[in-house]
Amino acid sequence: MNDIGEFTLLVALATAIYGCVSYVMAVRGNRIDLYLSADKTPLIVWGCVLISSICLWKAFLTNDFSLQYVWAYSNIELDTFYKIASFWGGQKGSLLFWTLLLTTYTVVVHFQNRKTNLRVVPYAMAVLLVIIVFFLFLINFSTNPFERIPLPPEDGRGLNPLLQNYWMVIHPPTLYLGYVGFTVPFAFAVAALISKNLDDGWIRLTRKWTLISWFFLCMGNLFGASWAYVELGWGGYWAWDPVENAAFMPLLIATAFLHSIMIQEKKDMMKVWNMSLILLTFVMTIFGTFITRSGLIQSVHTFDEATLGYYFLAFLFVILLACIALIISRLPLLKSKNQLDSFLSRESSFLFNNLVLLGIAFATFWGTIFPIISEAVRGIKITVGPPFYNQVNVPIGLALLALIGIGPVIAWRRATLSNLKKNFLKPLAAAFVAAIALLPVIPLGSRTEIYTYATFVLCVFVMACIIIEFYKGTASRMGLHEESVLGALTTVTWRNKRRYGGYIVHIGVVLIFAGIAGSQAYGTHIEKHLNPGESFKIRGYDITYEKLVAIEATNVKTRIIAQLQVERNGSHYWTAKPEKEFYKGQNQPVSEVDVLSTWKEDLYMILADFREDESATIKVYVNPMVSWMWTGGWIIAFGTMISMWPDRLEQRRRLERFRREELLFPSPAQE
Amino acid sequence: MSLSRSIFSIVIAGWLIACSPAVTFAGSLLQDLENALMCKCDDKCGKVLINCTCSTSDKTRAKFTKMLESGLTVEQIIKSQVDEYGETVLSAPTKFGFNLTAWVMPFVALIAGGVGVKKIINSWVGKKQMTDTRDEDEIESATPGKYSKRLQDELDGIEL
Numbered sequence: 001m002n003d004i005g006e007f008t009l010l011v012a013l014a015t016a017i018y019g020c021v022s023y024v025m026a027v028r029g030n031r032i033d034l035y036l037s038a039d040k041t042p043l044i045v046w047g048c049v050l051i052s053s054i055c056l057w058k059a060f061l062t063n064d065f066s067l068q069y070v071w072a073y074s075n076i077e078l079d080t081f082y083k084i085a086s087f088w089g090g091q092k093g094s095l096l097f098w099t100l101l102l103t104t105y106t107v108v109v110h111f112q113n114r115k116t117n118l119r120v121v122p123y124a125m126a127v128l129l130v131i132i133v134f135f136l137f138l139i140n141f142s143t144n145p146f147e148r149i150p151l152p153p154e155d156g157r158g159l160n161p162l163l164q165n166y167w168m169v170i171h172p173p174t175l176y177l178g179y180v181g182f183t184v185p186f187a188f189a190v191a192a193l194i195s196k197n198l199d200d201g202w203i204r205l206t207r208k209w210t211l212i213s214w215f216f217l218c219m220g221n222l223f224g225a226s227w228a229y230v231e232l233g234w235g236g237y238w239a240w241d242p243v244e245n246a247a248f249m250p251l252l253i254a255t256a257f258l259h260s261i262m263i264q265e266k267k268d269m270m271k272v273w274n275m276s277l278i279l280l281t282f283v284m285t286i287f288g289t290f291i292t293r294s295g296l297i298q299s300v301h302t303f304d305e306a307t308l309g310y311y312f313l314a315f316l317f318v319i320l321l322a323c324i325a326l327i328i329s330r331l332p333l334l335k336s337k338n339q340l341d342s343f344l345s346r347e348s349s350f351l352f353n354n355l356v357l358l359g360i361a362f363a364t365f366w367g368t369i370f371p372i373i374s375e376a377v378r379g380i381k382i383t384v385g386p387p388f389y390n391q392v393n394v395p396i397g398l399a400l401l402a403l404i405g406i407g408p409v410i411a412w413r414r415a416t417l418s419n420l421k422k423n424f425l426k427p428l429a430a431a432f433v434a435a436i437a438l439l440p441v442i443p444l445g446s447r448t449e450i451y452t453y454a455t456f457v458l459c460v461f462v463m464a465c466i467i468i469e470f471y472k473g474t475a476s477r478m479g480l481h482e483e484s485v486l487g488a489l490t491t492v493t494w495r496n497k498r499r500y501g502g503y504i505v506h507i508g509v510v511l512i513f514a515g516i517a518g519s520q521a522y523g524t525h526i527e528k529h530l531n532p533g534e535s536f537k538i539r540g541y542d543i544t545y546e547k548l549v550a551i552e553a554t555n556v557k558t559r560i561i562a563q564l565q566v567e568r569n570g571s572h573y574w575t576a577k578p579e580k581e582f583y584k585g586q587n588q589p590v591s592e593v594d595v596l597s598t599w600k601e602d603l604y605m606i607l608a609d610f611r612e613d614e615s616a617t618i619k620v621y622v623n624p625m626v627s628w629m630w631t632g633g634w635i636i637a638f639g640t641m642i643s644m645w646p647d648r649l650e651q652r653r654r655l656e657r658f659r660r661e662e663l664l665f666p667s668p669a670q671e
Numbered sequence: 672m673s674l675s676r677s678i679f680s681i682v683i684a685g686w687l688i689a690c691s692p693a694v695t696f697a698g699s700l701l702q703d704l705e706n707a708l709m710c711k712c713d714d715k716c717g718k719v720l721i722n723c724t725c726s727t728s729d730k731t732r733a734k735f736t737k738m739l740e741s742g743l744t745v746e747q748i749i750k751s752q753v754d755e756y757g758e759t760v761l762s763a764p765t766k767f768g769f770n771l772t773a774w775v776m777p778f779v780a781l782i783a784g785g786v787g788v789k790k791i792i793n794s795w796v797g798k799k800q801m802t803d804t805r806d807e808d809e810i811e812s813a814t815p816g817k818y819s820k821r822l823q824d825e826l827d828g829i830e831l
Contacts, residue, residue, distance in 0.1 A: 232722070232724065233724045234718075234721065234722040234723065234724055236722060239718065239719065239722050241717070241718075269795075339795050339796075339798045339802060340792060340795040340796045341796070342796060343792055343793065343796055348792050351788050351791070351792060352785075352788060355781070355784045355785060355788050356781075358784065359777065359780065359781040359784065362777055362780050362781075363777035363780075366773065366776050366777055366780075367773065370764065370773045374764070374769065374770070374773075377769060378769055380757065380758055380759070381759055382758045382759055382761065382764050382770065383709050383758075383759050383760070383761060383762055383763070384763060384764060384773065385709065385719045385762035385763055386706075386719055386722075386762065386763075387706060387707070387719075387762050387763040388762075388763040388764065388773065388774075391763075391774075392774065392777050392778075396777075396781065588725055588726065591724055606724075608724075608729070609729065
């Protein structure tokens with residue numbers, strides 16, 4: 001099986017090279033035979049990579065420790081669940097998994113578009129195949145997951161205990177689906193540049209891909225935060241680690257792109273800007289893989305054998321130079337009308353929203369690479385950690401929050417004093433009331449408290465803006481069609497999926513902002529060393545440490561569980577069971593926290609230490625409003641689903657448009 | 672005050688707030704230390720002390736507690752750590768010398784971007800006004816003023 005896996009990877013590489021060359025030659029030389037031949041390659045490449053992946057999965061499931069990769073990331077005792085996830089636990093498998101997703105996306109793009117827009121699609125397929133070639137080259141010649149051990153050991157080293165969490169099965173694939181997904185709009189953007197089809201066709205073709213990728217990247221970030229929260233045992237969810245930053249930056253740039261393409265679609269403006277944004281988004285996804293796989297920047301996420309940095313760096317530079325050269329060469333064609341009616345307009349607010357999003361992305365990028373710059377300039381490697389990002393990004397984030405409220409409400413084209421008053425008076429009044437109401441509740445003694453206060457007031461402002469938008473749409477529908485509130489709300493949302501789906505996403509974002517502000521500002525924690533029967537108090541919770549229980553879970557895992565009774569207002573509230581897990585052959589035990597999550601706050605328990613006399617050190621965090629963030633994430637998911645839901649009218653318009661274009665400019669394949 | 676000045680003032684104010692020394696809030700001094708310093712464990716975990724749960728971090732916390740109890744200030748403890756491990760032990764760059772660029776650059780970029788965006792919008796608005804004036808001159812005789820005013824008013828009220 002392993003030979004088959006290795007062989008199919010080589011076949012996939014050869015086919016991908018053939019595919020990209022023949023796609024380009026077919027279009028350039030108007031050769032239908034070559035085009036038809038090239039058109040088979042995405043499916044063959046995908047098939048080969050899939051077979052290879054199945055071979056690797058089989059090796060994990062059958063404990064084939066003759067493969068160095070399986071030995072390094074699995075063992076006999078590992079649950080089947082984690083054996084499946086071990087596939088992407090290390091560098092070699094993660095690259096194969098990346099390639100599997102990329103080839104799957106490519107096949108979907110191929111089937112979706114092979115009969116439409118044949119002037120752009122062949123180039124897009126060629127670009128996708130070039131990227132696949134890069135990854136297959138690395139897998140085949142630099143980091144082969146089918147590398148053998150001459151004398152196979154009886155058991156493997158096992159998966160890092162920190163990775164033995166259900167989020168391991170969910171978080172990396174979700175994040176990868178986002179990362180890899182941006183390759184599709186990138187490929188179409190490059191194809192549009194090469195083929196000189198620079199209207200908004202490529203944007204319309206790839207809007208759903210961009211949304212899907214954005215959604216997965218967003219959820220991937222949130223799942224990662226959730227994983228860190230329950231697994232790392234420090235009471236937090238985001239540490240501004242370089243790899244977290246690497247996933248956050250493309251998300252910000254893609255968000256800017258999703259907003260600015262609306263201006264191109266509506267006003268045929270900002271073509272160069274949109275092109276640059278999607279190219280930058282893709283570059284940032286590669287930058288993320290560069291960070292994880294170079295070992296150049298210290299990160300908790302870096303793979304053990306981070307040796308591929310130079311390949312990714314070279315690839316990054318080639319992409320950047322090629323894209324810049326392409327954009328410059330097409331500048332005359334990218335010229336747009338670029339006219340605005342007024343400074344005060346939704347178009348302007350979107351531009352400022354782009355500026356702020358890119359500002360946060362730049363600050364994050366700058367902080368991530370500053371240790372390298374410092375080492376190059378001063379010879380001293382410094383650390384750029386959470387205090388830097390919190391101090392720099394929070395004020396910019398507040399500006400972004402304000403713009404989330406302003407953007408959707410301000411009028412397109414020109415905002416006059418009368419419609420500004422009409423649209424903003426009520427939200428501003430709501431924010432003013434909130435500001436007054438919160439004043440006695442929130443002390444303003446520190447910078448954190450001032451930021452928190454501002455965040456809550458702005459959250460109220462944005463929510464008021466969104467609610468009023470929903471109210472206006474629903475009321476007008478009710479007036480015209482005599483529908484019920486729920487019926488009118490559903491219809492108005494369903495008939496304007498993009499707009500109202502976007503508003504719902506904004507509600508999710510507001511909840512995330514509120515959750516972050518609440519948990520950062522009002523969290524508290526206490527650490528106590530206790531003997532059985534001893535109690536302590538924290539924020540109205542009476543916590544009694546009862547006992548310590550040791551369980552031999554498996555041959556390689558021992559669980560030490562502390563049992564604590566939590567009382568509130570004199571009655572039993574919760575039995576907490578935080579634990580430490582000891583894995584054979586691992587130096588450090590792993591904390592398994594126990595969390596009771598409510599809308600108001602999380603009670604978060606950690607067994608920090610214990611002794612043979614059954615005394616234990618217990619750390620308790622009370623983290624307010626953390627669940628708001630996770631709820632916000634699900635609301636974002638819901639809003640994105642609505643935005644992405646197929647729109648028959650839109651599809652009909654698109655098809656008619658393509659038909660017109662195809663009639664005007666027949667593609668070589670049609671000729 | 673012009674818009675560019677307003678943007679400039681807001682950004683500068685934001686930057687000043689961001690760069691001002693952190694106000695110590697109710698939390699313990701140990702927490703300040705945990706926030707300011709990185710964990711220096713053998714695994715090079717790369718975590719800020721407050722986020723780290725390894726055995727080295729526990730020992731470091733115990734050491735800092737003793738140092739605080741002995742009367743040392745947070746600044747003195749931080750200095751002793753920098754002397755021992757170098758600047759890399761700090762969780763954020765210092766705010767002087769070359770490291771200041773780390774703090775200033777994002778805001779400089781944001782200000783430059785803000786000024787750029789403002790100029791671009793102004794030029795686009797200018798272009799539109801020029802086009803509109805030309806168009807108006809051409810059709811002025813054909814369209815009575817009251818209709819163009821009504822059209823403009825209605826367009827202003829339209830929510831696309």
